[in-house]
Amino acid sequence: MLKYFPIIVFFLFINCLTTQAQVTNTREHISLDANWYFAFGHPYEPQKDFYNGTSYFSYLSKTGYGDGAAAPGFDDRYWRKLNLPHDWAVEQKFDKNASLSHGFNAVGRNFPNTSVGWYRKTIHIPTTDLGRKISIAFDGVSRNSIVWVNGHYLGTEPSGYHSFNYDITDYVNYGGENVIAVRADVTMEEGWFYEGAGIYRHVWLNKTNPLHVATNGTFVSTLLENDKAKIQALVTVKNDGLKDENFEVKQEVLNAEGKVLGTVKIEKLKINSLELKDFSSTISLKNPVLWSLENPYLHQLVTTISQNGKLIDVYKTTFGIRTIRFDADEGFFLNGKHIKIKGTNNHQDHAGLGVALPDELQYYRIGLLKAMGSNAYRCSHNPPTPELLDACDRLGMLVIDETRLMGTTDLHLNDLKRLMLRDRNHPSIISWSVGNEEWNIEGNITGARVAKTIQAFAKTIDTTRAITAAVSGGIGNGISTTIDMLGYNYIATKNTDEQHQKFPQQLSWGTEEGSTVATRGIYVDDLEKHYLAAYDKKQNDNFLSLENGWKHYASRAYLAGMFIWTGFDYRGEPTPFGWPSVVSYFGMLDLCGFPKDNNWYLKSWWTDEPTLHILPHWNWKGKEGKTFDVWVYSNCDEVELFLNSKSLGKKTMEKNGHLEWKVNYAPGNLKAVGFKNGKKTLTDAVNTTEQAAVIVAKQDKILVENSKVAVVTISVADKKGLNVPTANNNLSFELSGPGKIIGVGNGDPTSLAPEKFLEKIETFPIHSLKEKIVDNMAVVDGIAANYNDQQWKPAFKDERNASFAERAKALIYRGTVDLPEIPKGAKVTFFYKCVGPQQSIYMNGVKLAGNLAQNKKGYEYIIDEKLIKVGKNTVAVIATPFVKQNSWDSFNTDLGLFQIYTPAPQWKRNLFNGLAQVIVEATGEEGEIKLQTNSAGLKSSTLLLQIKK
CATH class of the missing domain: 2.60.40.10 (Immunoglobulins)
Incomplete structure (x- = not known):
């Protein structure tokens, strides 16, 4: 039976209520994740990229001229059908010629055939939506995405991490079909870690009235005074209409049970046509329930826009009532309570899924980190999916939200602004990170200038959170002299005490520390197999061990805490190895979320839960008498070790430390007993096992x-x-x-x-197309598989004008499709595309269909395997010709293709x-x-x- 987290059940219940409310009001937020078509394109060969951008007028030349796979009428029937989120990189084989930093999956510059992906989806928009504002929103597409709707080019988003949306109101076919086309290109890498490929986050269709709350158009901040909370509610209203509007705004604060706690109205408001305008209000609450790590209680702000008593828009914002404060000498405070940051860095991929994680996996991963004792999460090194932040809000996890690329051009600042506007209402976020290890500038005057500017810009959007940047090089110059909150990456080469004395007002914490490398379940290094023992040992002199890193931060009040590199293993960066290692070794949990032994070191000192863990395992057949290092992680006062009931001694546990014994292997039972205040409280044991059964x-x-x-x-x-x-x-x-x-x-x-x-999908085009004029559709000479057509003309070379129609009452077209041996269980489908108003179709001389009328969507035929020859197969079509009415008219000149579908x-x-x-x-x-x-x-x-x- 399924087991549940009550807090997530509540979240889903609220979502259901929200969806119902949106349907009955004027705002709709509709998932577009289902029923997409996908196929690979190509970065530089037009014929493999569906001839996109090759027309006389390209989509950059004239409005609405999306061609190839961007054209509304493009035939995508033979493409793979899938639902989002989707990551095509994780589906590829591993290859030593692929990128090490991205985990050796066969995408990127060396693999052009799998580096461009196309997505298409058709949606219906009813005529009743005419007059509303319609937009499509993408939470993230990796990478360099181009989007079209009904052939209209909407824009390009180079980053694979930023959310973006396009207003498609004027391009919609109301009452009919609307085609969305997306091209993603991962030829060039954006990061130096696994990024995936494709539409790996959600896609939404949004509908509003022309007068509405802008996208990400609310900002809720809270101020606590004794037993009262002041809710500052900013709303940005947008008038996309072509006339000025009068309206009123109502703001309501609801508790988690949906009860209205406070209301304020702003009346007699006016906004000009095509204007964006801010309005603010304050709502006071008495004895509010605060958002905290232990009780991540969430409220909701409901913003409504009305005109003459008529409801125009409803916009709902989830938020938490809490205060945060950083102190240069005492660290971090949440709701006035001192909290030591116990954080992890994480990328966004998971075993089996790549970066295309279902929403539930966000909760799964945050839940594992919380069980370890972690209370903070750094989004390394990019804006996260919104559902990750929802999980942090609802499970009680603090967050550093990080932009992808540091800089001060309009591009960089706009990316930071988009991130902050999207995420600023999440109570989990306590800091904005504006840069990470920017080695080219972090220690010089350019870095100091850039940090000062981008930090000032961030404060124009949000002053309630700390601005940080992570520095891994030298400190005392460059970025470290101008950033409000210095993030230390690896203090083995830095003196934090000296920096604190030099800059006593500067806030500081460890943004990356404890970069140990270990393989789960391995306790003896095997460098030939690329396996590293799972004991906590530093990589080299440039790093501290996990334990020594935590001891440094735990003993210094001015350091707010630290973020471990990393919580989870991730694809790429397989330090200290290369091929065939494809995954990092840094995690406290592996790529699946299975804990490594270091997990219990942290649990011992990051939680109050009684903890005792012994390592290694005790299966060492053939190594009897060999000495093994036995470690114990625990927060007990003392631990005694027993081998087959014989005591090997009791030792006192050092705070934030661990215990070690040298033990000669003998099969049996190795047991640790923990004592608290002199009393036995915990036991943990490893046993020699028999064979798996x-x-x-x-x-x-x-x-x-x-x-x-x-x-x-x-x-x-x-x-x-x-x-x-x-x-x-x-x-x-x-x-x-x-x-x-x-x-x-x-x-x-x-x-x-x-x-x-x-499933495997292969396509085989019909090539070498020839034609011959015949008297009528009844002619069958020329359809036989072995017919000699050497004297026939190449097809479609003659202009299809009125004079051609006079002399060509019908034509026979012949082409060849080369097919392999059909795999067992596979299905062969012929996707036919009409080449005339009337046609009859033959394969290898056998009639598939006769006298078919033109159909814009074409026809499909499942081909009997007995009809197929390995190698050359003939397709013949007898058709009446298309005739141009205007010189610029175009028509189909392709008979279609064959698809072989092999089940998974x-x-x-x-x-x-x-x-x-x-x-x-x-x-x-x-x-x-x-x-x-x-x-x-x-x-x-x-x-x-x-x-x-």
């Missing part, structure tokens, strides 16, 4: 009610029921019911096995040091999903998931 599948607790995603952990146990930590068995998965597997992983940083098992193979994954992960997504129907896991020689496991609508 049974598969164990367990659903993670993060799933929410009516969730569409389940995270399943696969492990194996011996016949005594003990988990086998060294198991690496090969697994296969079978799923039935209303669901599908969307990703698999195991946390192995060197695994080159696929994480996606997808069985999903597989091997265990890595005892663990693997399967991510299951419900498809929308109510019922029972059954996930069966099999492995040779092991007892299978069947996990049942109940799905309710």
